[in-house]
Amino acid sequence: MERREFNKALGLGAIGSSMLMGCKEETQTTAPVPIDTGFKVTPELSERMYAKALEITKRKVRGGDSEPFFKKPFVDAAFSDNIFLWDTCFIVCFAKYHMDELPVYQALDNFYDRMEEDGYICREYRKDGRPLWSKDHPVSINPPLLALAETEIYAVKKDKERLRYAYPILKKNFEFHVNRYQGEDKLFWGDTLGMGMDNIPRSPRNWTTDEGNGMTHHELGDKLGKMGGSTAEERLNMFIADYVETLQGVWNKQGRLVDFTSQMAMYAKQLMFIAKEIGEESDLGQYETFHSEVKEALNRLCWNEEDTFYYDLGYGEQVKRKHIGMYWALLGELIPEENMDHFLAHLTNPDEFYRKTPLPALSAADPDYKGWGDYWLGGVWAPTSYMVLKGLTANGKDDLAQDLAEKTYAAIAEVFEATDTFWENYAPDLISYGMPAKLDFCGWTGLIPIAIYNEYIKG
Template sequence: MISRVLNCILFLSIISLSKGVASDQEPYTSFYVPNKYVQENGFLKEHQNLMHPPQFAKIKEKLPRPEWDARPDVISSYWKAWEMGFSNIKAATPQNGFISPYIDPVFNGNIFMWDCSFMTMFGKYGAHAFHFQGTLDNFYCKQLPDGFICREIYGTSGKNCFEKYDPSSTGPNIMPWAEWEYYLNFNDRKRLEKVFPPLLAYYQWMNLNRTWQDGSYYLSGWGCGMDNQPRLRGNYHREFSHGHMSWIDANMQQILSGKILVSMARELGREADVKDIQKEVDFLSRFVNEKMWNSDKKCYADRFRDGSISGVQTIGAYWALLADVIPADRIKSFVSHLENPTKFKRPHRVPTLSADDPAYVKNGGGYWCGAVWAPTNYMVLRGLSRIGEDKIAFDIGLNHLNNVTQVFQETGTFFENYDPEITKGRCRPGMVGWTGLVPIAVLFEYVFGLRADVPHNTLIWDIRLTDSFGVKQYPFGKDGLLDLYCALRPNGLQKPEITVKSNRDFTLKVIWGGGSEEIAVKAETDE
């Protein structure tokens, strides 16, 4: 009798903790094991910001102004990307319960974890005009008590689009990366303190609910964001099933996110909160190198249920660059695929599936079966920077920008993805959307070569163009604005002649083909 009473009390306690969730969030009863870090999630109690989105014409003067006399086509595509991006900003509504106005992914009216994370990475350059980073707040404010965050949320009702245990319900885990990129550009410690708890709780949910017995991670075609890639074998559904396999991108993303959370904890003095994460990062780093390296293909790949390694070379393997787990003796062979015309060096770089794969769709790219996508290209570029392969990154970035710009000149718009074999946009036109990465972030970071590290008060300027070019009102920190100009050069080896104006002191590291120089830039005053 006592046992039955205790069980009843326990059952009622669980219901109390879960708030009997068969209500607003989900159409079924769900019981939660509460995560303590969700209790620190301030976004859950934040009041809605129902402000009307700004109009592009009224805020254009607050945006950075690139200059490149030899390429007016690039400059016009840059401004059009911002115009389209601002036209896609939506207000939060009482019906959806979002707490911040946000940039819409331009897909089906819903918000996506995958898309929105990447959109903030070009949106940071417009932060003086609109707080694009707030787009992610609408995911944090929908976090469930156990740490789960759905990868897709209805824009009308604010409800989750998936039951959380569905293999396609969440992922990829890249929001920590998006927040860290923002931190590098603005040194916004208050935001870092605020996002750390929900990101940590979500990481822990992934660890508890997306791992196999061996500790490796799984997703699905939809969950990894690359819907129809030919990665599963047998009768498993290509888009919706986990296939009982270890997914290479999921494991690398978890390593990356774990490392970033450790870095966040170090900045915030919360190292004790991430001890288990550091252990998992170490374990997963060994796992992917020992069990997910295809020695014949010289590439990281998915691992099947029987322990065999897939021969499919997916762009998803290149999360290894950002995760920074590649042994020195493997880097050259792994990166060489990006320079191989039979694999990833197609006329428009970089296809999402190796061109020598039987499933590669030469005519159009077949969505994720070879098409070129802005988010995965940006991931590759940032990863190449991580390992110091900046020359390859410049070549890929310029090729990508040139192709996207030419399509824009011919059509007046941007597309969801691009043909790897010819200069043509594919699928949804009007995609800004994450394709805004190319005319904005890729232009600034990989063609102009500007990469900020505001927490260390440093700007890297890797100058590879020989044309004259520059940017005015480049944002550097919360209030910093820089004017940067590089004069025409006869060749890439000649030291560039630069002009820099700033309203704050900072260190400028200039790199060019013939050398490098560190300059202490002093703020200009009105005196």
């Protein structure tokens, strides 16, 4: 969920942390970090984790007479009174195992029911059903993961009637993204905050620009912190209005995002799958053409042969910042065979993504990496870790997926043993929750004790 700058705007404090579990407070480091802490996960601990994750998720189901608008029960991230699109899609990816206990379909239908005629679905709706962001605001959409959610459900509940219901909605939403966000180069532009990884660095380090009334990177970046307002609602409204003039707000159309582009390629593949399942095969050609064009563009423009990595673009130039979002290319089926092993090698490099808790959002080789997390400047997040594992599995890289799953699961289990709960994100270089991180978060962190457990751990 895109919260770091959002929290700043509302004047919200971060959750403090003193739990370093035997480690001194660390400064930034890119030195190799040993993976094996010696902690062993027992079957009893796994059972307790699973039960606690399910209990938290059930406790945070919403809907009913107390709700001003969303009257039907639905699973929710429970971060605030608003509902969030990409959080919901990832909650579905573990709640799919408990469809008899958790109202999963309604969580998705809350968004489908709000879709506008052109296919637009806002990334966040208020508790009264109003979209928080206008369609024209750079932060108005989230990663397009609704088809991922539907196909994940279908994998465990072969409900073709559900696919028939969802398909025309998904198709229209797919077309909206193509019409509004695809550039002439076939890649997709979008907003850093809207794309989910709030403070992930996408622009060149120390970049300045003449955009935004001539303000520098530093001045633009400070703008959010200077907004006034005596109430949370006033501060939120100022954030919505002023964000457009910040560095992130002016950067959008000049950037090309590997993760968004890859997610749209994945969307096309998932629509192809659904169309075949329900007999809508006349649509297949358009998805095949789209995917082929996107794959060619991504590998021509974003692949760096020397670094063996995909990079976002800015003003047509590669922005050499390595973040976990690049691995959406796995689920997007965009990686040529000759690039695959070189690209995956970064996941097992202890100087990059193979940390004490694997798969930080930002590579440890980046100068802005934070070993304690600092949200997306190093935090380990269940949704992106799950994405990497699913992508590896989809590409037949089962051994690597298993290794990363086991190490991730063990690290989160060790934090659970100490705190008896789950957290919004985790520190990569400490056996600790991330700093900051929200507690009792299931929420997408339920992916680890439930989905990753079912798909990679229990055997």
